[in-house]
Amino acid sequence: MITKVINVHKTYGSRESRVTALNGVSLDINDGDYISIIGPSGSGKTTLLSLIGCLIHPSKGDVYYNKNRVSDISEEELCILRGQEIGFVFQFTDLLSNLNVLENVLVPVIFNDGQISLKKQYAKELLERLGLGYCMYAKTNFLSGGERQRVAIARAMINRPRLILADEPTGDLDAKTSELIIKLFNEFNSEGVTIILITHNRNFADNAKNIYQMGEGRIQKILK
Ligand SMILES: Nc1ncnc2c1ncn2[C@@H]1O[C@H](COP(=O)(O)OP(=O)(O)OP(=O)(O)O)[C@@H](O)[C@H]1O
Numbered sequence: 001m002i003t004k005v006i007n008v009h010k011t012y013g014s015r016e017s018r019v020t021a022l023n024g025v026s027l028d029i030n031d032g033d034y035i036s037i038i039g040p041s042g043s044g045k046t047t048l049l050s051l052i053g054c055l056i057h058p059s060k061g062d063v064y065y066n067k068n069r070v071s072d073i074s075e076e077e078l079c080i081l082r083g084q085e086i087g088f089v090f091q092f093t094d095l096l097s098n099l100n101v102l103e104n105v106l107v108p109v110i111f112n113d114g115q116i117s118l119k120k121q122y123a124k125e126l127l128e129r130l131g132l133g134y135c136m137y138a139k140t141n142f143l144s145g146g147e148r149q150r151v152a153i154a155r156a157m158i159n160r161p162r163l164i165l166a167d168e169p170t171g172d173l174d175a176k177t178s179e180l181i182i183k184l185f186n187e188f189n190s191e192g193v194t195i196i197l198i199t200h201n202r203n204f205a206d207n208a209k210n211i212y213q214m215g216e217g218r219i220q221k222i223l224k
């Protein structure tokens with residue numbers, strides 16, 4: 001078991017600006033799972049992923065990570081846990097423009113064991129695997145959207161996380177690049193990495209072992 005989400009609710013804002021993003025969601029995530037989450041804009045997908053990634057806390061309900069209640073874990077310990085065990089691929093990539101591609105991939109190492117020189121070879125391997133061998137030393141502001149997204153995936157993998165949380169990693173990408181990314185997720189999962197993938201593309205969602213459909217802050221249907 002990695003994560004147990006128990007009847008979580010999440011509201012943002014207060015009084016008249018209050019928004020209910022999650023309205024009673026429960027799910028279990030086990031080692032080796034591959035779950036995709038689909039559902040309309042505003043249905044709470046990113047909020048749920050942020051809770052699973054221990055980036056935010058629920059307003060009500062609990063999230064357990066490896067049997068520990070996330071709200072009982074100190075912020076320092078959560079930082080370490082996120083750095084070592086979870087790889088995040090966000091909806092909008094957030095690369096550092098003053099660093100080159102390889103350096104961007106190595107950034108999470110600074111927050112983990114700091115062994116940059118040891119991880120360099122693995123970073124290069126990941127970039128080759130993602131078809132980015134040719135631009136390892138390029139500054140990231142010159143990259144295309146698809147290239148940036150692939151750099152973000154290499155960066156998410158660098159600490160060999162047990163869990164990958166990917167929020168629409170194929171958002172604006174062409175079919176070929178999207179398929180490359182999905183194929184990589186399939187490979188990572190067959191190597192034992194647990195994956196949660198938010199996507200608007202039903203074909204991509206079908207790669208997962210389970211598909212949850214969200215609507216109005218709940219899991220409305222388990223499609224698979
Ligand atoms: N930090 C925030 N502050 C206030 N409201 C928020 C915040 N984050 C999300 N919301 C609101 O919560 C609801 C759920 O948002 P969420 O981002 O989880 O949806 P989503 O399913 O990921 O949508 P999309 O497909 O557009 O990415 C939305 O109504 C959104 O406006």
Ligand SMILES: [Mg+2]
Nearest residue numbers: 045046091167
């Ligand atoms: Mg979202």
